[in-house]
Amino acid sequence: MKYDSISDICRKAEEKNVRISEFVLQDQAALMEKTEEDLKHTMKTMLEVIKKSTNEGINPEKRSNSGLSGGDAYKMEQRVKAGQTISGPIIGKALTKALSTSENNACMGKIVAAPTAGSCGIIPAVLITIAEERKLDDEQLVMALFTASAVGMVIANRASISGAEGGCQAECGSASAMAAAALVELCGGTPAMVEHACAISLKSVLGLVCDPVAGLVEIPCIKRNAMGAANAFVAAELALAGIESKIPVDEVIQAMKSVGDCIVPALKETADGGLAATPTAKKYMKQIFG
Secondary structure, eight states: OOOOOHHHHHHHHHHHTSOHHHHHHHHHHHHHTOOHHHHHHHHHHHHHHHHHHHHHTOOTTOOOTTSSOOSHHHHHHHHHHTTOOSSOHHHHHHHHHHHHHHHHHHTTOOOOOSSOGGGTTHHHHHHHHHHHHHTOOHHHHHHHHHHHHHHHHHHHHHSOSOHHHHOGGGTHHHHHHHHHHHHHHHTTOOHHHHHHHHHHHHHTTTTOOBOOGGGOSOTTHHHHHHHHHHHHHHHHHHHHTTOOOSSOHHHHHHHHHHHHHHSOGGGBTSSSSGGGGSHHHHHHHHHHHO
């Protein structure tokens, strides 16, 4: 596979009557001249890091070196434990894990860039939350990561997963689409439903800019990870209900590429525009760097 079309991957999986993850695993094993077990072992190693990262940021005393982030995952967890969440425990737990992983990243903790460090909290939040809720095992999560990876490869090949190139839509947007794809498969959805979930999640964040305050992956990046996790659940829920994207997923990815090309440099990770240019952001910049 060239990994330049999600529709092609889904169609081939349907033709073989297998899940996307199974097709991707077989294809990658042949391409890399490795056994499927070898590739699953490598992915299992990443899964272990993912699991730890969803917990290590939940610390009320933990703060990043800049002082801009830390403690929010703990606040969210307390709200979930108190049964006070508006959207129910699943979304609340996912938000907690997204914040935890992202705050752990900001504190120089170990994370999996999925697909980037700036969007590292989305896939972990979605996968570990649904695994806890539905009692899924590691084997299922490992296979879901292959599905997510295939989506990420297509987006990287057709558009970009870099905020400096395509804005935050290319980072948190891509991660959200990857997470939505994995979530649909884990919940028994068809390859066609995976397509629609990817398209819906990406359409929801088209034009999202990359404007990190003080040039650090903290504000607004961490909270955008929480948003991306919620977006993945919404997209998967719609797709599993049989709701379709009227615009095919590959065309949505191409649109994301076009939108990214139109975004001005000040809104592409340079910290020269957007939230990074606000008076408060400039104050933080001066406090941190002088």
